[in-house]
Amino acid sequence: MTPDPQIKWTVLVLVLSQLLACWLVRGLAWRWLFFWAYVFGGCVNHSLTLAIHDISHNTAFGTRYPAYNRWFAIFANLPIGLPYATSFKKYHVDHHRYLGGDGLDVDVPTRLEGWLFCTPARKLLWLVLQPFFYSLRPLYVNPKAVTRMEILNALVQMAADVTIFVLWGIKPVVYLLASSLLGLGLHPISGHFVAEHYMFLKGHETYSYYGPLNWITFNVGYHMEHHDFPSIPGCNLPLVRKIAPEYYDHLPQHHSWVKVLWDFVFEDSLGPYARVKRVCKVADDRL
Numbered sequence: 001m002t003p004d005p006q007i008k009w010t011v012l013v014l015v016l017s018q019l020l021a022c023w024l025v026r027g028l029a030w031r032w033l034f035f036w037a038y039v040f041g042g043c044v045n046h047s048l049t050l051a052i053h054d055i056s057h058n059t060a061f062g063t064r065y066p067a068y069n070r071w072f073a074i075f076a077n078l079p080i081g082l083p084y085a086t087s088f089k090k091y092h093v094d095h096h097r098y099l100g101g102d103g104l105d106v107d108v109p110t111r112l113e114g115w116l117f118c119t120p121a122r123k124l125l126w127l128v129l130q131p132f133f134y135s136l137r138p139l140y141v142n143p144k145a146v147t148r149m150e151i152l153n154a155l156v157q158m159a160a161d162v163t164i165f166v167l168w169g170i171k172p173v174v175y176l177l178a179s180s181l182l183g184l185g186l187h188p189i190s191g192h193f194v195a196e197h198y199m200f201l202k203g204h205e206t207y208s209y210y211g212p213l214n215w216i217t218f219n220v221g222y223h224m225e226h227h228d229f230p231s232i233p234g235c236n237l238p239l240v241r242k243i244a245p246e247y248y249d250h251l252p253q254h255h256s257w258v259k260v261l262w263d264f265v266f267e268d269s270l271g272p273y274a275r276v277k278r279v280c281k282v283a284d285d286r287l
Contacts, residue, residue: 003062004054004233007218011051011060011076014044018079018179022164022172030171034182037175042183044079045176047216049088049184050234051076054218056089059233074153078160081176084135086153091138096230100197100205101280106138107197109272117272123265124186126272130193131184189213191257194264196223198274201252205276209254210241221257224248 021041025033052073054060061068073085091106098104113133117126126133138144164172184190195209209221220226222237225248229240241248254260264270 001229001231002233002236004059004235006235007051007054007060007233008072011048011055011072014048014051015076015079018044018048018176022168022175025175026168026171028171033171033175034178037178038182038187041079041175041179042187043189043216044183045179046183046187046189047218048076048079049084049180050217050220052085052088053092053220054234055085056092057230057233059231063231070149074156077153077157079176080180081157081161081173082135082180083150083154083157086147086150087138090144090147090150091142094142096227098280098282099227100276100278102277103142104280104282106141108141108275108277109133110137110141114271114273120265123271127190127194127261127265128186130186130190131181134184134193186261188258188261189217191254191260192217192220192223195221195254195257195260197276198264198270199276200254200260200263200270200274204252207252207254208241208248209257209260211255211257213257221254224251 018041021036021044025036028036055069055073055076058066058069060072070086070089073089077083077085094101094104095107100108102108113126117123161173161176164176192209192213195207197205197207199205200207206224206227208224211221214221219234219237222234222241225232225237225240226234228247229237232240
């Protein structure tokens with residue numbers, strides 16, 4: 001349970017690569033801009049959201065320096081185009097503390113989502129619109145007061161977007177936003193959204209994935225290990241499985257995030273309703 005010594009440099013490279021991409025796409029035709037936003041920018045921005053996930057557990061600078069972690073998450077947020085990092089941390093704590101908690105864990109789809117997106121075509125649309133549901137669901141399920149840090153996150157993000165627009169025009173801004181919306185929507189990496197907690201097998205609500213996409217997602221696929229030890233950075237989660245294989249190797253696991261998406265769309269037993277929901281007692285805030 002130590003800071004990840006590499007995450008700061010990895011995030012720096014990812015942010016700089018998107019800034020370089022902004023400069024390169026300023027003269028591209030729109031069709032090629034959206035092509036590269038999906039193929040390249042979608043991977044980078046999705047990776048940055050998962051860096052923010054890791055940083056939300058104080059893995060960049062350790063638990064002794066929470067403010068450093070929060071500001072670094074805001075830096076990682078810059079290519080995403082919309083303020084995300086601070087709000088994510090605020091709700092992600094509840095996801096770990098109240099996994100599947102009704103009205104507490106905003107990762108669980110609403111009853112309306114489950115009722116409406118129940119056919120292959122509708123489930124496919126739900127996956128495309130995943131960024132919107134993921135960002136708007138907390139406002140309905142578990143609204144919380146806006147914090148000072150969220151306002152600062154928004155101001156920094158707005159300043160970055162305006163600066164890019166002034167320097168290089170509208171296309172780089174659209175590229176960044178498209179990278180986020182496409183990369184978090186119907187994209188191979190987005191399979192982790194469904195793979196982590198949707199009940200593919202009755203009685204199992206959390207699954208790990210040990211495939212190669214972990215290399216660009218900060219090992220978010222090691223999800224059973226992550227929920228067992230949230231303070232261990234993603235870079236060390238493979239060691240958890242290596243040290244204690246008797247606790248993980250026999251559990252159901254996913255082998256392909258693309259297959260996860262395919263099965264989610266075409267299997268009748270899967271959909272937004274395929275989640276465990278439980279009633280949780282709210283813990284004391286001091287805990």
